[in-house]
Amino acid sequence: MTLLLVARVLLVALVTAVACALPVLARPALPFGVRVPPAREDDPVVAGQRRVYARVVLALGVLAAVGAVLAPSRHEWWTAAVPLALLAADSVAYGTAHARIRAAKERGNWYEGTRQGVTADTSLRTDPVRLPWWWLAPAAAVTVATAVVGAVRYGDLESTFTTAFAPVFAQAAVVLLVPLTAAVVTRARPELDAARPASSARRYRVYLHGTVAALAATAACVTVTxxxxxxxxxxxxxxxxxxxxxxxAPLAVAALIWLTLEAKVGQAGHRLPTVPDEDPTSPLVQRDDDRHWHIGGFVYANRTDPSIFVHQRAGGASWTMNLGHWAAWVVVGAVGVVVVVALAFGGGWR
Incomplete structure (x- = not known):
């Protein structure tokens, strides 16, 4: 029962930590998923909502921790119920901050008098960031080693081939998924700043290099687990x-790698230092595209955008699909079919 109690408190702490990190990881121009011009990044409304949100999330975390401790120990479902309820409450707090900043932006007409624009870096197509194949060597080696051990051990196991070698199949899927994911994120629409085209392009390229390296390292950690x-x-x-x-433990190492990337590089590379005189003075600000983002800035839908994958506004190194593109729904449907098949035929592996 003590371990169950510890698990409850740790889950509450994890949800609270993630909720606190969301606005911190986002770029200054996207507070709570709302696009604001540079002059408004430190607006009193934005700063005030950051403070209110942090206090509310911490208070909810404390209440949830108390609830987890006082909950009847014989009811194991409380272990999941308390963090899920906390997640829902934190989501409401985030959505409230998003709505208030967006309302202040519209009420004050923050983009009045600005020249909006976008920028592109064609070198990301002519000279894209690539995943070196040798970076996958550790994950592939662990997969081969697992297959060899499984082949030696299989004769003494009272299980089917599919059940016995399920870990190897999962490892192979991870190794194959990494280059596919790297190809998607490196070819997704980049997040560049029209006011700082040269520096944002340079920093975004560094960010992509770090992302594909983190993907390869994560694959190695997952295969070891x-x-x-x-x-x-x-x-x-x-x-x-x-x-x-x-x-x-290797999964914790993978999480640490991503946290280090976020701390040093930041979303789309915004934490990287700028180079003096790298960008000429630009009269442009990044185009306001809030109308295409929904549910607190987590869902993107734009029928006029040919991109299938775009960079997520909230959180750190994450991408989302453009639900206004028909191909996105094909991907969603394919993933749904895979999940249904996995649930129907994959229950033999604990």
Whole structure:
């Protein structure tokens, strides 16, 4: 029961930490998913909503932690119910901050007198950021090693081939998914600043290099975790609390890699230093496209935009689909079919 209590509190702390990080990770020009001109990035309304949101999220986290501690220990469903309720409450707080900043922007006509524009970097097409294949060597080596161990052990297992080698199949899927994901994010519409075209293009390229490196490192960490879980399922490793912790430790390493990227580089590279005189003085500000973003800036739908994937406004290194493009719905449907098939036929692997 003590472990259950600790799990509840840790889940509450995790949800609270993620909620607090969302506005911090976003670029200054996108407070709570609302596009604002540079002169308004530190507007009193924006600063005030940041303070209010932080206080509300922390207060909700404390209340949720108390609820997790006082909840009946015999009801395990509380372990998931409390964090889910906290997530819903934090989402309301985020949406409220988004709505208030957007209302102030419209009421004050913040873009009045500005010249709006967009910029493009054609070198991202002629000389795109690529994922070096050798970066996938660690993940591929771990996958091969897992397959060899599984082949040696398979004769002593009382399970079907599909069930026994499910970890290997999962590893192979991860290795294949990384270059596909890298291709998508490096060819998605870049987030460049019309007011700082040269510096934003340079920083975005550095950001993409860091992202594909983090993807390769994450693949290695995930395959190691799957190897350790396979050793447990193949009865080559005694299952205990400590071995379970060790098995999932590589995932913590992967999370640390992404957090380091966000801290040093930032969303679209906005934390990287600028070079003096890199950009000539520009009369433009980034075009206001709030009308295409919905649900607090998390959902993008623009029928006139040919891009299928665009950079997410909220959070850090994340992309979303343009739901105004027909191909996005094809992708959603394909993913749905894969999920249904996996749930229907993949229940044999614990």
């Amino acid at each position: 799957l190897l350790l879980l396979a050793l447990r399922d193949w009865e080559l490793w005694t299952s205990s609390r400590w071995t379970a912790t060790l098995a999932y």
